[in-house]
Amino acid sequence: MGLYQFTALMKHELKYYFVTPIAYVVIAVFWSASGFFFSFNQLFVSAINMVSAFHNMSLLLMLMIPFLSMRTFAEERQNNTLELLMTLPISEAALVWAKYLVLMTIVLLMLLGSAVAVAILSYFGDPDYGPIVGGYIGIFLLAASFSGIGVLMSSISTNQIVAAALTWFCVLLMWFADYGASLFPSSWLVYFFQHISFSVHYLDLIRGVLTRGTLIYFISVIFLTLVVSVQILKVKRS
Amino acid sequence: MSEPLLELRNVCKRFGRYEVLNDLNLSVGKGEIVGLLGPNGSGKTTTLRIAAGYSWSDKGQVLISGEGVFPDVPFSRRDVGYLPEKVPLYDPLRVSEYLNFLASVRGLRGQIAKDAVQRVLQELDLSAVQGRLIGQLSKGFRQRVGLAQALLSQPKILLLDEPTNGLDPGQLVEARDMIRRAAEDRAVIFSTHIMQEVSALCTRVVYLLDGNLRLISLVSDWSIGGTIKARVRCETIDILLTQISQLSPDIRSERIDQGENIFDLELDCSSDLRGELSALFVTSGELLSFQSETLSLEKRVLKLLDEKGK
Numbered sequence: 001m002g003l004y005q006f007t008a009l010m011k012h013e014l015k016y017y018f019v020t021p022i023a024y025v026v027i028a029v030f031w032s033a034s035g036f037f038f039s040f041n042q043l044f045v046s047a048i049n050m051v052s053a054f055h056n057m058s059l060l061l062m063l064m065i066p067f068l069s070m071r072t073f074a075e076e077r078q079n080n081t082l083e084l085l086m087t088l089p090i091s092e093a094a095l096v097w098a099k100y101l102v103l104m105t106i107v108l109l110m111l112l113g114s115a116v117a118v119a120i121l122s123y124f125g126d127p128d129y130g131p132i133v134g135g136y137i138g139i140f141l142l143a144a145s146f147s148g149i150g151v152l153m154s155s156i157s158t159n160q161i162v163a164a165a166l167t168w169f170c171v172l173l174m175w176f177a178d179y180g181a182s183l184f185p186s187s188w189l190v191y192f193f194q195h196i197s198f199s200v201h202y203l204d205l206i207r208g209v210l211t212r213g214t215l216i217y218f219i220s221v222i223f224l225t226l227v228v229s230v231q232i233l234k235v236k237r238s
Numbered sequence: 239m240s241e242p243l244l245e246l247r248n249v250c251k252r253f254g255r256y257e258v259l260n261d262l263n264l265s266v267g268k269g270e271i272v273g274l275l276g277p278n279g280s281g282k283t284t285t286l287r288i289a290a291g292y293s294w295s296d297k298g299q300v301l302i303s304g305e306g307v308f309p310d311v312p313f314s315r316r317d318v319g320y321l322p323e324k325v326p327l328y329d330p331l332r333v334s335e336y337l338n339f340l341a342s343v344r345g346l347r348g349q350i351a352k353d354a355v356q357r358v359l360q361e362l363d364l365s366a367v368q369g370r371l372i373g374q375l376s377k378g379f380r381q382r383v384g385l386a387q388a389l390l391s392q393p394k395i396l397l398l399d400e401p402t403n404g405l406d407p408g409q410l411v412e413a414r415d416m417i418r419r420a421a422e423d424r425a426v427i428f429s430t431h432i433m434q435e436v437s438a439l440c441t442r443v444v445y446l447l448d449g450n451l452r453l454i455s456l457v458s459d460w461s462i463g464g465t466i467k468a469r470v471r472c473e474t475i476d477i478l479l480t481q482i483s484q485l486s487p488d489i490r491s492e493r494i495d496q497g498e499n500i501f502d503l504e505l506d507c508s509s510d511l512r513g514e515l516s517a518l519f520v521t522s523g524e525l526l527s528f529q530s531e532t533l534s535l536e537k538r539v540l541k542l543l544d545e546k547g548k
Contacts, residue, residue, distance in 0.1 A: 004345070011339075019330040081326040081327070084326035087318065088343050089312040090343060234310070
């Protein structure tokens with residue numbers, strides 16, 4: 001399969017998000033809510049940083065991304081268009097990656113809109129840009145991981161609502177995974193639970209700490225979820 | 239039959255303990271329209287899915303022009319046009335957007351893609367609705383759009399899963415014409431429950447029952463016209479029965495009146511023998527009544543299956 005066909009798949013996927021209201025609604029809600037929380041924080045706390053804004057954004061993304069990702073495969077399966085796509089001369093991997101990259105394009109659009117807050121901070125003060133850049137890298141990696149989980153859950157579901165609910169469940173489970181460490185206080189599992197937790201890695205990032213381990217963690221989650229999604233599509237062929 | 243375009247060789251498929259296809263062998267040549275018949279759950283859709291490269295077979299292989307079709311080799315599916323039972327459409331898209339997208343994904347570029355879309359729009363009389371949202375189309379038009387996508391890349395093989403389901407009589411006639419036109423330069427397999435569909439369209443019929451191929455028959459061979467019931471008064475009944483059995487061996491006779499030599503005769507025969515038989519009755523005795531019943535298509539299939547079983 002060539003780049004031309006891959007691009008065609010991506011164009012179609014992007015167009016499909018914008019011929020239905022879902023992308024508009026999700027982007028509008030994200031921009032409005034993140035803007036509201038940022039303004040609220042500036043008015044009442046007057047901090048010239050975006051730490052709390054990133055916290056709020058992570059929660060918003062946790063809520064909003066399942067609404068975007070739920071349709072990737074579950075809707076195709078509901079409409080029977082997945083059967084058509086899988087009899088075309090394109091691979092499962094191309095299908096998964098095209099859908100994922102489009103999802104990330106919309107996420108990028110959402111985050112770009114929220115960057116108005118940085119412009120406001122720069123206008124009225126002199127913020128430390130290091131944590132802001134780190135925060136944006138962190139929130140992007142977090143959103144990319146949520147999206148990977150969303151694509152995976154959609155690939156195993158025939159119903160969009162089920163796909164969204166499973167995504168919320170998995171994201172929450174991984175967000176609070178470090179709480180599991182308290183169940184096994186003196187065991188190697190402490191390290192395991194802390195290492196698989198989204199919140200532990202993400203909090204490092206928004207404090208401006210970008211380690212190789214954190215980067216590997218997020219990239220691993222993304223690749224693992226997408227590779228498993230491809231395998232699920234292959235298995236479901238039979 | 240011409241050189242086979244599509245071959246299914248020893249195809250087997252199980253879902254758990256349930257055997258869906260058992261050693262299925264089938265060849266379809268250019269210009270042929272093969273009707274896939276069988277009750278629900280007999281393996282029709284599974285056969286089409288395997289032929290389309292969507293599902294794996296447990297054993298056996300699918301060949302298009304001698305080359306294998308495999309679900310994990312996307313390029314091997316390039317010569318297949320497939321229309322699943324539930325027409326795969328994106329309701330929020332316009333007809334032309336949908337076809338342009340599928341032309342691109344099938345690897346057609348630039349002017350070639352535009353020409354392909356225009357060709358199927360014209361062939362299937364969709365030009366007038368190309369700017370309309372698919373979700374607003376009638377069932378007949380939706381079926382046409384589904385068929386259009388299957389024909390976009392001019393595939394050698396066209397696989398249609400119950401393509402006339404739920405169409406009204408007018409749409410049915412149109413759909414038949416479309417399939418007939420599509421089959422002119424390719425091999426077509428379509429599944430259906432509707433016998434009239436088979437006799438109107440197919441050059442060959444394949445009957446699947448419990449995953450086994452029970453019958454391959456040319457529709458033109460279906461010359462069992464029906465049953466003839468005759469009452470004759472005849473002095474030389476043995477001679478008459480011998481003469482009839484040369485035309486149709488499956489004859490049943492019953493004397494109903496000892497003194498008058500009146501006999502009731504019942505036999506199955508093809509429609510072209512009816513005239514000859516009635517002439518024989520008239521010349522051999524006195525024909526008191528003559529009744530000819532045409533077998534329904536469903537009964538014909540059951541009869542053929544019965545004969546095959548014997």
